[in-house]
Every structure is written in structure tokens, then in C-alpha cells.
Amino acid sequence: MDLEPDPARLAERNAGVQGPPWILGHRGAPRLAPENTLSSLRTALALGLDGVEFDVQPSREGEPVVLHDETLDRTTNGRGPVVEHPLVELLGLDAGGWFGKRFANEPLPHLSDALEVGETARPPIFMIELKTVGLVDAVVEQLARRDLARSVYLASFHRSVVEAARDAGLRTMLLAVHADEDDRAYVRRERIDAHGVAADGWRTAAGELDWSCERWAWSVDLPEDLLEACRRPLAGFNTNEALRAASVRALVALAPDDRGPYPLEVPELEVRPDAHDGTWSGDWQVVAFVRNPFAWRVAVEVGFAVRQGAFDVSGSPTSFELDPGERRRVDLAVKGGTHSPGEDPLLVARYAFTGPLPEHVEARALVLDAPLVRRRTAVAMPARMRQVCLTERPGAPRASVLVQRRGRALLVSLENAAGLLHPRVVVRVGDRVVSGANGVRVALPEGFDSLAAGIPFSLAVCGVDPARPHAGLAWRRWAGGLPTDLLSGEPGRLVADR
Numbered sequence: 001m002d003l004e005p006d007p008a009r010l011a012e013r014n015a016g017v018q019g020p021p022w023i024l025g026h027r028g029a030p031r032l033a034p035e036n037t038l039s040s041l042r043t044a045l046a047l048g049l050d051g052v053e054f055d056v057q058p059s060r061e062g063e064p065v066v067l068h069d070e071t072l073d074r075t076t077n078g079r080g081p082v083v084e085h086p087l088v089e090l091l092g093l094d095a096g097g098w099f100g101k102r103f104a105n106e107p108l109p110h111l112s113d114a115l116e117v118g119e120t121a122r123p124p125i126f127m128i129e130l131k132t133v134g135l136v137d138a139v140v141e142q143l144a145r146r147d148l149a150r151s152v153y154l155a156s157f158h159r160s161v162v163e164a165a166r167d168a169g170l171r172t173m174l175l176a177v178h179a180d181e182d183d184r185a186y187v188r189r190e191r192i193d194a195h196g197v198a199a200d201g202w203r204t205a206a207g208e209l210d211w212s213c214e215r216w217a218w219s220v221d222l223p224e225d226l227l228e229a230c231r232r233p234l235a236g237f238n239t240n241e242a243l244r245a246a247s248v249r250a251l252v253a254l255a256p257d258d259r260g261p262y263p264l265e266v267p268e269l270e271v272r273p274d275a276h277d278g279t280w281s282g283d284w285q286v287v288a289f290v291r292n293p294f295a296w297r298v299a300v301e302v303g304f305a306v307r308q309g310a311f312d313v314s315g316s317p318t319s320f321e322l323d324p325g326e327r328r329r330v331d332l333a334v335k336g337g338t339h340s341p342g343e344d345p346l347l348v349a350r351y352a353f354t355g356p357l358p359e360h361v362e363a364r365a366l367v368l369d370a371p372l373v374r375r376r377t378a379v380a381m382p383a384r385m386r387q388v389c390l391t392e393r394p395g396a397p398r399a400s401v402l403v404q405r406r407g408r409a410l411l412v413s414l415e416n417a418a419g420l421l422h423p424r425v426v427v428r429v430g431d432r433v434v435s436g437a438n439g440v441r442v443a444l445p446e447g448f449d450s451l452a453a454g455i456p457f458s459l460a461v462c463g464v465d466p467a468r469p470h471a472g473l474a475w476r477r478w479a480g481g482l483p484t485d486l487l488s489g490e491p492g493r494l495v496a497d498r
Contacts, residue, residue, distance in 0.1 A: 012350065013243045014048050015250035015363035021229060022050040022236030023245045024127055026219055027068060030240055030486045031307070031343070034099035035075065036066045037106045041117045044242060051118075051125030053155075053218070053238040056111055056135055059087040064111035064138045067095075070131070073472050074098075074485070076108055111142050123151045127173065127196075127238060130156050136164040143170070153194060153216075162192055173216060177431050179207035188212040194235065198431070199225040202232065223248065223262040223370050231259075240486055247368050251293065254361060258293040264370035265289040266347050269334070271376045271479075278391040278398050280309075280374060280489075281337025288330045290349050292322035295358070298351045302330055305346040305369065308487075309338035316347075321354070334372065340392050341480030341489030344371040376479045376492035378457060380405040380444070386415065389461060389476040399461035399476035401425055401439070405497070408448075412459060413439030418476055420463030428458040428481055428491055449496045457494030458482050 028040025072078030096106025118124035154165035155173035173194040196216035214235035399418035417423035465474035480489025
């Protein structure tokens, strides 16, 4: 099924529904254009989002440039810390060629350029994340020139930054991973305008209480998380899945009384790279379910969309009609994949409204999608277990590490760097990502043994590929979910030995 964002598809994604919750593009539209570039910001707004989120870093002179990382290596053709380079050099870098040839020579934007995107009659909402207090004055200066202060949230994980922004008269947002009582007291005491947490960050005891500020979330991408964000509802959130987010907001508006799960129920695709050639691939028999959440009869067309890699699918597309609340089983055979973790294939359903419809419903169709997430599982055991990484590219050797549980900690050590120079081990356990030259020791979260579903987990070996010494860091990953880029796929799972 075609998922290109043409006008007809966009209309069937948002169904004319506006916020709140407000939907912002996380670093623009990073699935369609290189993150934190003017192309990415403009694309997000062209998709009909209410605004954009982006990050700002200081040049040597303290000028604000739009970039997430503190170093240039990942998303530009520059090298080293941003703050060590003068503005004139930074603005001459290529910030798009890494993403695709058609974005080659896309410049690294100055903050002033980013603030010019969007329609002047209806300024977009900007969420600007800062990591240092020193940039607050520079941001205030740029906003004052454009009278945009009330259209901007100055966001940061650092309290000193939000306090400086508050004192400068900006709308402020304290960022965190999870909502807790300490932050709840802080935002009330310090008169902070908003609090933003991770996609599941409001699922805490403190998150269920009343807050004195707006509730936001960041990087809300998965269907169930989007559904919760729109039903709660939050004041807003940012997302890497612009089209899906718009669809879910429309779904909640069109079916306000529905409290069921996300209408597309799809299983995870278990990946076993050790069993074959080390690619992120497999052969799966998929049982999915499609439900009608609306109060009227619908005609459903089910399809399959591939965003990366190559897949063969049988059993799809298919079409049927559903009465209100009815649920239909869909059987698929899926085979294929990619060399590297990345974007998963999608089950897509177009709901055509056959009526009769309530008078307030003007939409005639809505398109929903759900990823068939490829997942890999590791067991935390007292014995040292070898975990072999993916090849990442044809013909590449496979790196490996040894993983061992010791009490409340997980020990991960390098076994085979697969020829990479200056190798480092990178490990994600839950929300933490740590690295070390020969290995790392990471504490397991409290209650780990009682978590039947386990916790997010991934690992990798990174270093310099002697065959491509000027290409930046080379990665040999065990699964997705590591900070290589925004499209690195979902993490694996770590479960207790039972």
C-alpha cells in the first residue's frame, strides 16, 4: 500500500482534526528528510503538524545553530565538538548528504533560519531544546526580533536552563524520562509552564496526580503510546511518526467513546540472527486483527508497506466490511528483512466510512498503520553467554560480546571486534546507554526479576573500519534502539532467567 504523503493521503490521515493535543515533528520529519535541517522542519509543517521540535548548540562565538549532538560527526561532514568551530565554518557544512544524495549540501541552519519556517499568519509551535544556560540570551534575542516568544517552549533536562528561560520571559518546559514527585513539586514551586517526559513517562504514581503545568511527552511513536497520549489527553507531544500521530489524533476525535486497544493488533517478529547469516531478517507466519472502533459500519482495505529493506508478503492485501466493534483476523506470511536494524514493515488499514454517519463527521475515510516490530531477546544468566552482532553490510565480519549477570548487575565484555580499530562496547539497559573500551558493568533496575516482559536492551561494538577510515564510526549492532540515528529500529529485550 502506498504511504507517500500526497494530499489525498494526508486528508485521510488527519481527517480535518486539529489539536490539542498539539503534534510537533521531532527534529522535523526525520523519516523523510535529514533531522534538524530546514528541509526537515518544512516537511513536518507541510504534513500538517502543529509545529516542530529541534535542538540548538553553540558555535565558538556562542551563536545558536540547529543540531542535536554536541559533536558534528554523526549528521554533518564536520568533525569534533560544535563549540570548537566558528559560525562561518559551521554554516558551510553539509548537514544532509549523510541522509541521502538529494539532500547533499543541505546547510547546517542558524536558529534565525529555523524560526522563519512556517506560515506567518499562523506561526507554528516551536519546542527548542537547550543543554546549556549560555544559549538562553541568544535564543531570547532571536525570538524578540520576530515576536515569537509565546509560540515557543524553551525545553531542557537542566533546571538551571529552564529557570534562566523563565526569568527571560519565555515559556518553559522541564524535560525528564519519567514523571516523579520531585519534579511535580519543582514545576509548581518555580512556576514552570510545562513538563515533558518519555512516551511512557506519565505511567507513574506521580503521573496520575494533578500537575500545575501542561503535560507533554517526547518521541511518542508507537501506536499504543500515541493512543494513550491522545486519550489522556496531553497538551502535546513530539513524534518521529508524523502521519501515524495525525491519524491517531483523528481516531480519538472520531471515536471518543471507544476505550479498546489500538484497532490494528499485530505481533512482534522474533529475530534469531544466530540461526542464519547475521542479517535483520526472518520468515514469519503473522496473525493480526483489525477492529472497527467507530460507531458506524466501515469497509476496510488491509495492505502491507515496506519502508526499508525487502519483504515478500502473501495474504495481503485483503478487503472486508466490519460492523461497529467487530474484529476480523488477518493471516500473513512475511519473509525478508535488512542487514541492519532500522524501520520495520507496516500493516496498513484504510477505513472507508459507509455510514450512516453522525452529522458532525465530515471525514469519509481514515488510514491507520502499525509496525510489525522485529525483536530479539537475550536472557540474563549467571553463565557467560556469547551475543553475536549483525553484519550491518554484505561481507562484513561479525563482532561478538560476552554477557553475564552477576547479582544486580549485567557485565558485558568485548570478545571479537571484527577488525574494527579502537573498538568500544555500547550497551543499553532500560533507559540507560553506557559504553566502555573493553566492556561495561550496568545495574539492572529494581524489580527486574518480576518483569515478565523484560526491559529494553541492546548492545553494539563500534570503532573505525580500516577499509573506510574516513567514514566516521562503524557499528556492529545486536539490535536497534541505540543512539546511532533516529531510524535505528526498536531495541531488543532482556529477560530474567526463569
